[in-house]
Amino acid sequence: MQRSRVRPHPAALCCMSFPLSLTPFMSSALTYLGPPFNEKDFSPPRPNSTALSLPSAATRLELWHGLENQARLAQNQKAYSVLLAAVRELARSTLCPALKTSLLHFCTGLDGLLGSISALMTTLGYALPPPSANMEMRPTMNDFAKKVEGFWILRELQSWLWRSAKDFNRLKKRLRG
Amino acid sequence: MYVCFHHPDEAVISPQDPVLYIGSSLTATCTLSPELGLHASTLYWTLNGISVSSSAYSVLSPDTLSITLQNLNGSQQQSGDNLVCHGADGHVLAGSCLYVGRPPEKPVNLTCWSHNTKDLSCKWSPGGLGETHIQTKYTLKYKLRWYGREKECEVYNTGKQRYSCYIPRNLALFTPYEIWVEAANQLGSATSDITTLDILDVVTTDPPANVQVSRVGDLEDQLTVRWASPPELKDILFQAKYQIRYRLEDSTEWKVVDDVGNQTSCRLAGLQPGTVYFVQVRCNPVGIYGSRKPGIWSDWSHPAAASTPSSERLQSGSCDPKPGEQNSTLRRELKQFFGWVRKHASGCSGMSIKLYDQWRVWLQKSHKTRNQILQDDNS
Numbered sequence: 037m038q039r040s041r042v043r044p045h046p047a048a049l050c051c052m053s054f055p056l057s058l059t060p061f062m063s064s065a066l067t068y069l070g071p072p073f074n075e076k077d078f079s080p081p082r083p084n085s086t087a088l089s090l091p092s093a094a095t096r097l098e099l100w101h102g103l104e105n106q107a108r109l110a111q112n113q114k115a116y117s118v119l120l121a122a123v124r125e126l127a128r129s130t131l132c133p134a135l136k137t138s139l140l141h142f143c144t145g146l147d148g149l150l151g152s153i154s155a156l157m158t159t160l161g162y163a164l165p166p167p168s169a170n171m172e173m174r175p176t177m178n179d180f181a182k183k184v185e186g187f188w189i190l191r192e193l194q195s196w197l198w199r200s201a202k203d204f205n206r207l208k209k210r211l212r213g
Numbered sequence: 214m215y216v217c218f219h220h221p222d223e224a225v226i227s228p229q230d231p232v233l234y235i236g237s238s239l240t241a242t243c244t245l246s247p248e249l250g251l252h253a254s255t256l257y258w259t260l261n262g263i264s265v266s267s268s269a270y271s272v273l274s275p276d277t278l279s280i281t282l283q284n285l286n287g288s289q290q291q292s293g294d295n296l297v298c299h300g301a302d303g304h305v306l307a308g309s310c311l312y313v314g315r316p317p318e319k320p321v322n323l324t325c326w327s328h329n330t331k332d333l334s335c336k337w338s339p340g341g342l343g344e345t346h347i348q349t350k351y352t353l354k355y356k357l358r359w360y361g362r363e364k365e366c367e368v369y370n371t372g373k374q375r376y377s378c379y380i381p382r383n384l385a386l387f388t389p390y391e392i393w394v395e396a397a398n399q400l401g402s403a404t405s406d407i408t409t410l411d412i413l414d415v416v417t418t419d420p421p422a423n424v425q426v427s428r429v430g431d432l433e434d435q436l437t438v439r440w441a442s443p444p445e446l447k448d449i450l451f452q453a454k455y456q457i458r459y460r461l462e463d464s465t466e467w468k469v470v471d472d473v474g475n476q477t478s479c480r481l482a483g484l485q486p487g488t489v490y491f492v493q494v495r496c497n498p499v500g501i502y503g504s505r506k507p508g509i510w511s512d513w514s515h516p517a518a519a520s521t522p523s524s525e526r527l528q529s530g531s532c533d534p535k536p537g538e539q540n541s542t543l544r545r546e547l548k549q550f551f552g553w554v555r556k557h558a559s560g561c562s563g564m565s566i567k568l569y570d571q572w573r574v575w576l577q578k579s580h581k582t583r584n585q586i587l588q589d590d591n592s
Contacts, residue, residue, distance in 0.1 A: 071262030180308030
């Protein structure tokens with residue numbers, strides 16, 4: 037595959053300076069789930085559902101450091117694709133109207149972020165991964181299990197937002213250099 | 214590629230997601246998967262993060278522990294109370310969401326009003342104790358009295374005003390509507406009494422426009438109030454009657470002038486000289502087409518202010534040094550006033566007592582806004 041020599045437009049990199057913050061509604065989401073979800077250090081087992089079938093944000097430092105631009109971007113792209121669908125479903129099933137609105141609003145931000153990542157990958161000549169098969173085969177979960185899944189979606193979201201900020205800093209340095 | 218495994222649950226709680234009446238009891242069981250190799254006697258339960266005393270437990274078999282909860286309180290959060298079965302080390306094995314509440318009671322105090330006959334807004338209160346603790350749906354329904362299909366209101370408010378709904382269009386006049394509210398949740402339902410009304414009987418409109426207050430020549434005890442009728446009234450062929458209220462600047466007591474009729478000006482008399490008064494006007498569309506009932510009063514207009522002339526050429530004591538505190542308050546106010554003038558009036562050439570009065574109204578309004586913002590923040 038031919039490596040593109042095109043420098044990405046500075047604007048594409050700029051819109052990845054994270055305007056997305058979970059803090060505004062993180063605590064109201066946890067309050068909505070109720071104790072013990074909003075207790076410090078609470079950690080239920082991580083479910084293995086399709087909503088959580090995303091690459092782990094956690095990775096060893098030397099592995100993260102050595103990631104090629106394409107792999108780095110592909111991991112982000114895959115992660116946010118899964119997270120966007122998951123947060124949308126979370127919003128849909130939320131009973132509290134104010135929280136529902138906040139989550140939907142956040143999805144708009146995530147959608148924008150995903151668009152920026154895809155645009156950057158295209159500019160750099162990287163193929164976009166095919167969209168994953170729609171996760172319609174969801175086993176029926178009881179409400180508590182759905183809460184645990186929601187809890188983990190928010191946790192993964194937090195980890196990825198934290199990690200992506202560093203990913204994009206690294207990308208900026210490597211693309212400028 | 215990501216393969217989805219279906220891990221067998223470590224344990225299963227029964228019942229899952231039950232809906233219960235407040236005050237009822239519940240016996241739930243936690244059944245362990247044999248692969249875990251745990252014994253039921255090592256488990257414990259929490260409800261909303263708080264451990265439940267083991268006196269409520271019962272070991273039914275080596276892999277099943279039950280719990281009996283009595284006299285349940287209404288659910289703590291809308292998403293359900295979290296009943297969790299834990300291993301000895303605190304590990305979460307399984308959970309179930311409890312929805313504890315009561316059926317809704319008949320909604321009451323259904324009130325509706327129409328803005329210029331164009332739309333219909335309604336509000337009501339949940340009946341009885343109000344809080345059902347579980348998700349309850351309120352539907353406002355309406356139909357033309359002697360014919361017509363039942364329709365549902367679609368635009369509901371949320372938050373503090375969630376017991377209200379708005380019908381934006383397609384409303385008929387001259388024929389009464391029947392309106393009611395249906396409340397339903399998983400424990401039951403209830404319907405309010407039917408309210409019958411004709412749109413023309415519940416019309417409200419905007420407050421009068423351009424309210425102005427001015428002196429009557431040199432008369433010390435009078436002020437004239439003038440206003441314009443709200444423009445839509447002409448369109449909907451209503452006449453209006455008006456009401457005026459006024460108060461002293463520093464007072465909270467309003468005096469109301471009721472018999473204003475449909476004029477657009479009025480003279481206030483019996484006022485104190487040399488005093489600033491705040492005045493507001495509101496409007497009530499008076500029915501035609503034979504409707505005897507008055508409409509609904511509009512909001513009060515924005516306050517307008519003016520001061521009555523003072524009989525004394527020189528304010529007594531104005532040149533005398535006032536006792537310390539008063540002096541600094543007045544001076545501070547004057548400083549603020551000059552600052553405002555510089556900003557809002559073009560230089561000092563427009564300086565007049567009228568300007569001072571306008572400033573005092575602005576001051577009151579911004580105090581009100583600041584307090585309003587504080588109030589809204591606290592709600």
